[in-house]
Amino acid sequence: MKRPAALCCLLLLTACAPLCAQPIPPETPAQRDARMEWWRDARFGMFIHWGVYAIPGGEWEGKQYGGIAEWIMNSADIPVDDYERLASRFNPAKYAPAAWAKAAKQAGMKYVVITSKHHDGFCLFDTETTEWDVVDATPYGRDLLKPLAAACRAEGLKFCTYYSIMDWHHPAQGKSDGGRYNPSTIKPDRKQEYIKYMEQQLAELLDSCDPEVLWFDGEWPDWWTEPDGRRLYAYLRELKPTLIINNRVGKGRKGMEGLNKGDQEYVGDFGTPEQQIPATGLPGVDWESCMTMNDSWGFRRDDDNWKPTETLIRNLVDIASKGGNYLLNVGPTADGEIPKASLERLQEIGHWMAKNGESIYGTTSSPFPVEWGRCTQRQEDGKTVLYLHVFDWPADGQLTSPVVALGKGPVTASLLATGDPVQVQASDEGLLLRLPAKAPDKVDSVIKVTLP
C-alpha cells in the first residue's frame, strides 16, 4: 500500500539507522504527570484479543489449548504450515468496529487496547514488513485497526494497541528445529534484524492508527533484555513523545513493583499485574490489572466460566481503591462478534457506572482500609471527597468509617446514585452514618462524603 512520503523517510531512517542506544527523552515529574493524566483518570479500559486463533477457538485436532500462549508453548503440536492455513479462513464478515466502540463506551470504559500482533506474528494491520497480515493473507483483505481507531475516537475513547515481542512466525524466531517453532529462542545472528522489523512495524502502527498506548507483551524470552526494552522505549517516545508504554517493553513484568521499585529500575510507564489484583496499591506507581471475563484471552468455544458481573464491578472498585486501572478483556469470534456473555456483562457494568462512575474516574487510592467494602477519594474545590463503596450493607443501618483529618465546617453525605442525603456524625475518631434500610445497589452502594 502506497505510504506518505514522510513515513517512507521515517521507515528508511529506521531501516538503516544504527541501533545506537537513543537516550530516553528527559521528562520532569510535572511533564510525566501531564502525559499520564488521561490514563490515570480513565481507570477502566477494554482489552481485545482477536486474530486467526479465534478460528480454532482453543481446540486443535481434538486437543484443548487453554490460551494462545499455550498453543505457542506447545507449538510442536501445531505445525506452522497448518496454522498459517487458518488465515485463508479468516473473513470477519460481522466485524462492526462502531458497535465494539459503543459497547466499550456504554460499559463506562475510557480506552480500548487491541492486539495488533500476538505471539503468532499475524498482523491485524496493513504492514509492508510481511505478507502474514490481514490484508495479504486473508479473504477479508482490509486493515482491521484503522476503522476501530476511528470508531473509538468517534465515541471519545482512546485507541491503544497491544504488540507481542515474541513472534514465532518471524524466521528469526521460528523454524528453529525442523519446521517447528521454539518461540523462546532467537537465532543470535538475526536478533538485530528482528528488532528492526519490530521498529518498522511499530512506526507503521503509529502512522496508521496513532495509538495512545503501546501495550507490549511476549517479553519473557531470555533473548529479550531490559536494555533492549530501554532502547525500544526511547525509540518510540522519540517518535511520539506523548505515547504511554507499559513495563513489558522491558523486563519489569514482575507486576507493579517492577516500576522504579525494589532492586532495579525497569523501563515502562505502568506496571501490568495479570489476572490478579495487588493486595495494596503502591503510592506513586501507576499500574493496571489486565483480566479476562472467563478464563481465556482469545475466543474459546468451550470456556463458559464467566465471572458474574458483581465480581467484575467489585474488581473495578477494588482496583480503583488501590490507585490502579482495570483492563477487562473480550475475545471476539472469528466472524467478528463479541460473545453475548461478554456484551451482557459490559451492559450491566455500564448501568452501574452510569450512576456511580464519579466514584471511579479521576479518583485516587483509599486513605484507609475498610471492612464493609472499599473507598476511593478525590480532591474537589479544596475539599476531600470520600466515596464509600458499601458491599455489605449494615442490617442495623449504621455504618462506621475511619476519616482523614477534618477541617472546619460541616461534613455532608449523600447516596451517590440518587443524591438522597445521608445522616453523618463526624469526629477525628471517624464517621457514623445512618443509612436507609435497603441498599440502593446490591453489588456496591456508594455514599459520597464531603469533608471540610
Ligand code: FHN
Ligand atoms: O500469552 C499472553 C496471553 O495470550 C495474553 O495476551 C496475556 C495478556 O496479558 N499475556 C500473555 C500471557 O502473560
